[in-house]
Amino acid sequence: xxxxxxxxxxxxxxxxxxxxxxxxxxxxxxxxxxxxxxxxxxxxxxxxxxxxxxxxxxxxxxxxxxxxxxxxxxxxxxxxxxxxxxxxxxxxxxxxxxxxxxxxxxxxxxxxxxxxxxxxxxxxxxxxxxxxxxxxxxxxxxxxxxxxxxxxxxxxxxxxxxxxxxxxxxxxxxxxxxxxxxxxxxxxxxxxxxxxxxxxxxxxxxxxxxxxxxxxxxxxxxxxxxxxxxxxxxxxxxxxxxxxxxxxxxxxxxxxxxxxxxxxxxxxxxxxxxxxxxxxxxxxxxxxxxxxxxxxxxxxxxxxxxxxxxxxxxxxxxxxxxxxxxxxxxxxxxxxxxxxxxxxxxxxxxxxxxxxxxxxxxxxxxxxxxxxxxxxxxxxxxxxxxxxxxxxxxxxxxxxxxxxxxxxxxxxxxxxxxxxxxxxxxxxxxxxxxxxxxxxxxxxxxxxxxxxxxxxxxxxxxxxxxxxxxxxxxxxxxxxxxxxxxxxxxxxxxxxxxxxxxxxxxxxxxxxxxxxxxxxxxxxxxxxxxxxxxxxxxxxxxxxxxxxxxxxxxxxxxxxxxxxxxxxxxxxxxxxxxxxxxxxxxxxxxxxxxxxxxxxxxxxxxxxxxxxxxxxxxxxxxxxxxxxxxxxxxxxxxxxxxxxxxxxxxxxxxxxxxxxxxxxxxxxxxxxxx
Numbered sequence: 001x002x003x004x005x006x007x008x009x010x011x012x013x014x015x016x017x018x019x020x021x022x023x024x025x026x027x028x029x030x031x032x033x034x035x036x037x038x039x040x041x042x043x044x045x046x047x048x049x050x051x052x053x054x055x056x057x058x059x060x061x062x063x064x065x066x067x068x069x070x071x072x073x074x075x076x077x078x079x080x081x082x083x084x085x086x087x088x089x090x091x092x093x094x095x096x097x098x099x100x101x102x103x104x105x106x107x108x109x110x111x112x113x114x115x116x117x118x119x120x121x122x123x124x125x126x127x128x129x130x131x132x133x134x135x136x137x138x139x140x141x142x143x144x145x146x147x148x149x150x151x152x153x154x155x156x157x158x159x160x161x162x163x164x165x166x167x168x169x170x171x172x173x174x175x176x177x178x179x180x181x182x183x184x185x186x187x188x189x190x191x192x193x194x195x196x197x198x199x200x201x202x203x204x205x206x207x208x209x210x211x212x213x214x215x216x217x218x219x220x221x222x223x224x225x226x227x228x229x230x231x232x233x234x235x236x237x238x239x240x241x242x243x244x245x246x247x248x249x250x251x252x253x254x255x256x257x258x259x260x261x262x263x264x265x266x267x268x269x270x271x272x273x274x275x276x277x278x279x280x281x282x283x284x285x286x287x288x289x290x291x292x293x294x295x296x297x298x299x300x301x302x303x304x305x306x307x308x309x310x311x312x313x314x315x316x317x318x319x320x321x322x323x324x325x326x327x328x329x330x331x332x333x334x335x336x337x338x339x340x341x342x343x344x345x346x347x348x349x350x351x352x353x354x355x356x357x358x359x360x361x362x363x364x365x366x367x368x369x370x371x372x373x374x375x376x377x378x379x380x381x382x383x384x385x386x387x388x389x390x391x392x393x394x395x396x397x398x399x400x401x402x403x404x405x406x407x408x409x410x411x412x413x414x415x416x417x418x419x420x421x422x423x424x425x426x427x428x429x430x431x432x433x434x435x436x437x438x439x440x441x442x443x444x445x446x447x448x449x450x451x452x453x454x455x456x457x458x459x460x461x462x463x464x465x466x467x468x469x470x471x472x473x474x475x476x477x478x479x480x481x482x483x484x485x486x487x488x489x490x491x492x493x494x495x496x497x498x499x500x501x502x503x504x505x506x507x508x509x510x511x512x513x514x515x516x517x518x519x520x521x522x523x524x525x526x527x528x529x530x531x532x533x534x535x536x537x538x539x540x541x542x543x544x545x546x547x548x549x550x551x552x553x554x555x556x557x558x559x560x561x562x563x564x565x566x567x568x569x570x571x572x573x574x575x576x577x578x579x580x581x582x583x584x585x586x587x588x589x590x591x592x593x594x595x596x597x598x599x600x601x602x603x604x605x606x607x608x609x610x611x612x613x614x615x616x617x618x619x620x621x622x623x624x625x626x627x628x629x630x631x632x633x634x635x636x637x638x639x640x641x642x643x644x645x646x647x648x649x650x651x652x653x654x655x656x657x658x659x660x661x662x663x664x665x666x667x668x669x670x671x672x673x674x
Contacts, residue, residue, distance in 0.1 A: 033468035034404055036658035039461050041651045043401035045385050047363075048373045049094040049102075052160060052321070054366030056080065056133060057373070057387065058094050058102050059398065065651075067091040069104060071133055074371065074387065081135035089127075090649045095159045095320070095364070097130065097167050101206050103159055104129045104138060109613040109645050112150075114566040121567045122615040124645065126153030128169070130206035139209045142169050142202060157201065158323050160367075161230025168230040169204050169211065172197040172219075199224070201232045215250075223269035227276055228322040234258075234279045234297060236269040247279055249297040258299040266290050266486070270316040271325040274341045280305065280325040282313060288486040290314065292328045292338075306338035312483050319344070321367050331456045331483060343369070351388060354395060359458050373398070379413035379431075382459045402461070409434035411467025415457070418510035420479075426503050427484060429455055430511070431463050431473040441472040442521035442669045443511060445537070445545075447504055448475065449528030451492055452581075454483040465658055466525075469666070472516055478503035478533075494583050496557060497536045497593030504533055505541050520546065521669045523604075525661065527551035528617060528646065535595035535606070535625060542603040547668035549607040549661060552617050552646050555596040555625035558585035563618045596621075599628035605635035607664045609657055611644030637664065 048059040057072045066087055071080040085091060085106060093105035107126045114121040129138035142154050154171035161168055199221035202211030215232040217224070222236040222245070234249045243263030248255045261267055261283055268282045270292075278294040285291050285304075290312035292305040306313050306328040317327030319341070326341040327348070339345035347369055352360045355376040363385070365372040370390045377383035382402040388395045400406055412432050417425040432438050444466045448455050455475045463473045477484060480492015480500045492500050504524075511517040524545050526534040531553015538548035554560050562585060564575045583590040591597060606629060610622035622638060629636040639660055644653040 034408055036465070036655050036662060038402065038404035038408075039465040039468075040655035040658045041402075041404075042649075042654070043383070044403055045399035045401055047091065047094045048385055048398060049096055049364040050074070050366050050371050050373050050387070051096045051099050051133075052367040053099045054368070054371035055099070056096075057398070058096065060091055060094070069094065069102070069131075071102070071135075080133060083131055083135050083138065085138075090645070092126070095156070097159045097206055098165075100133045101165075102131055102133060103141075103156065103167065103206075104131060105156075107153075109615055119566060121563075122613055122618070123152055123567075124615040128154065128156055130167075130209070139206065141167070141204050141206065141209045142171060142211045144209055148173065151197075157224055157232070158226045158230035160321055160323075161203075162228075163203060163230065165207060166203050166205050168201060168214070168226055168232070170199060170201045170224050170232075173200040199235075201226075222267075225269055225271045225279055226323050227272060228324070230323065233272070233276075234269065236267065236281070247281070247295055249279070258297055259295045259302065266312075271318055271323060274319075274322065274324045274326060276324070280316070280328075280340075282316075284486055290486070292316075305340065306336075308336045310485065311336075312485060314483060317344075317362075320365065331454070347372075347390070350390065354388075375401075377401075377459045379458060379460070380410040380464075382461075401459075408468075410464050411473070412436075413457075413463075418476075418507055420503050420506045424479070424503075426479070426507060427477040428507055429457075429463075429473075429475040429477075430516070431460075431467045431475075432516075433467050433470050433472065436470075436472075438472070439515055440518045441516060442470065443474060443508065443517035443523070444471045444665065445474045445476070445504060445508055445522065445524040445526075445534075447478065447524070447526045447530040447533040448481070449526070449530050450482070451478075451480045451496075451500060451529040451533075452482050452489060453529075454481040462658075466661075466665075469662060471523075471665070471669075472511065474507050474511060474517075476504050476507040478507075493581055496532065496582055496590075497540060501533060501536050501540060504537060505544060508544060523547040523549070523665050523669055525549040525551070525665070526553065527648075528553065531617075532595070536593070538602050538604045538606060539595040539598040540601070542601055545604045547604050547607070547665060549609070549664060550622065550625070551609045551648070551657060552611055552614050553608075553621065553625075554617055555621045555628075556594045557582055557590050558594065559624065560617070560621065561585045563620070596624045596628045599625075599632040599634060602629060602632070602634045605664075605668055606637070607660060608636065608638045609641060609660060610639075611641040611646060611648070611653070613644060614646045616646040 046060050057074055061068050061070045069083040088108045089106035092107050095103050097103055105128050107124050110125050111120045111122055128141045131138040154169045156169050158168035199217035200213050201215040203214050204211040217235050220238040224232050225234045227233050237246045245261045245267040246257050247259040249258045264284045266284050270280045278296045281293050282290050283293055291307040292313045293302050294305050295302050308330045311330040313330050315329045315331050316325050319326045326344040327339050329337040358376040358378050361375045363373040372388045374386050374388050375383045382405050384400045385398045386395045414430050417427050420426050454477050466473050478500045482489050512519045522545050524534040524537045531550030534548045534550045538545050561578050564578055568574050608622045610619050612619050626636055626638040641653045648654045
């Protein structure tokens with residue numbers, strides 16, 4: 001729809017009365033929903049950060065289709081400078097190192113020689129630049145030396161340190177004796193100490209971009225934590241021999257182990273407690289849930305900091321000034337917060353009370369905590385970012401993320417569970433069209449990516465776009481999803497096209513059984529793993545779906561594993577993960593769960609959309625699917641997204657995707673309408 005479908009006809013009062021009476025006082029049709037552009041454009045404001053002194057606001061702006069960064073004086077609204085970005089770069093975040101220096105996080109896609117063979121693979125290169133508040137040339141930090149330029153990324157551990165003009169960063173670094181190009185950053189098996197990358201923490205000068213080592217880890221270092229000064233004081237290590245994890249803390253000039261945790265893929269070091277006496281970690285407990293623990297650095301007993309009944313704790317709030325963990329929560333269907341810092345708890349209470357019934361997130365705050373950048377949203381209301389001044393008890397709107405959706409009726413979202421065929425309750429989000437009675441609706445199933453991920457409560461631009469087109473939207477948190485306990489997550493291992501797919505199928509049947517969905521008008525749409533689920537649904541339950549659409553999706557499991565082997569090498573941690581999660585590419589069961597190898601079973605028409613520069617799921621995955629369906633004589637449309645990555649990072653291609661989906665789904669679900 002282009003927003004001009006309804007023409008206004010002017011008639012005389014007598015003729016108008018006659019028309020009304022002859023139509024039995026028919027109600028006027030609802031206005032057409034906003035077009036794909038309103039949902040598909042990247043948010044008008046994605047990133048905003050307040051300087052430590054609270055005087056300067058940095059935010060992203062659009063400059064002729066290319067993202068730039070504006071520095072604005074708080075109070076006057078005067079634009080101090082506009083900082084352009086390289087056209088090849090995509091903006092990923094902003095934060096202040098000090099009152100005069102801004103850090104710009106960006107990524108760019110680049111094809112490079114695969115680690116095995118001479119083929120070229122796509123990689124997403126993450127970089128951080130420092131730039132003065134008064135603009136100037138952005139300075140690339142740490143990764144511009146001859147060897148480090150081939151490392152895909154470095155993480156800022158502390159943007160604000162007590163070392164003037166410097167930040168603390170960590171990356172996997174080459175040992176001097178190692179001269180080959182290697183873009184993967186994790187080893188899955190033991191390497192000789194002289195032949196691989198090690199984790200190194202650097203003090204990085206924001207003027208020159210050069211770094212000096214502060215601490216050296218191992219090829220198996222997972223995370224680092226820094227103190228208020230920005231110095232590394234504790235790290236976590238994966239123990240290759242038995243899969244366990246350890247915390248190693250700085251004791252004087254030496255490092256010593258202070259805690260050992262059994263094998264646990266979910267183990268993660270988050271930072272220090274506000275008093276600096278203990279590390280805060282996420283770890284699996286005996287009841288099968290991930291909880292937040294405090295691990296004292298003196299080696300004394302651990303304690304549970306935060307737990308949520310039935311859900312994993314998976315969110316940490318880290319103080320920009322002290323780098324300590326000040327808050328913990330979960331991102332599942334019902335958030336439960338815990339604050340380690342009393343002052344932060346009071347501040348959050350004041351802020352959230354001003355936005356009743358909304359999901360509130362503090363994105364950035366001044367060093368004294370009195371000026372904050374706040375995002376507030378509902379599931380049926382897009383985010384609005386505001387600058388809150390606690391001293392003046394005032395909040396000024398900076399920007400709505402989706403300004404064209406202001407005051408537009410959007411879908412209503414309900415959290416529910418439904419029974420799988422074995423009786424397990426599967427969490428789900430169901431979005432109903434605005435004004436709908438929720439009965440006998442066309443349905444779009446929208447499984448999430450990952451698959452070890454989950455949907456979160458909040459505004460979802462794709463689900464809401466579909467709901468405003470008149471579709472009910474089901475987002476199932478099938479087994480294999482994170483956030484709902486270890487048993488739920490582990491149940492997805494080796495179940496691509498199996499149990500995970502059954503849970504999606506059972507969600508459709510549940511909505512049909514309760515009368516929400518029309519069984520003849522069901523389409524399945526997904527991105528990444530969700531794209532695989534869409535294709536698997538059409539291949540293995542062809543009677544269920546009237547159409548299927550895959551965005552950057554997987555179609556051939558053995559080929560996916562082989563491409564990861566080429567990208568990262570036979571010893572990469574990523575390859576080990578996929579072998580464990582999917583299975584061996586030589587296993588006939590794995591091959592049989594590949595939709596591209598079951599093209600003859602498809603009944604529903606298929607839409608394939610794929611970014612040519614996808615560095616996660618190779619573009620060839622959709623090519624294989626299109627070729628297989630074409631050879632089988634099945635209806636398929638393949639849309640190549642030029643210049644696009646795995647995450648649909650550009651407005652033009654997001655809009656293109658929504659237009660394609662709108663036309664495709666309407667055509668096939670309307671043709672099935674009673």
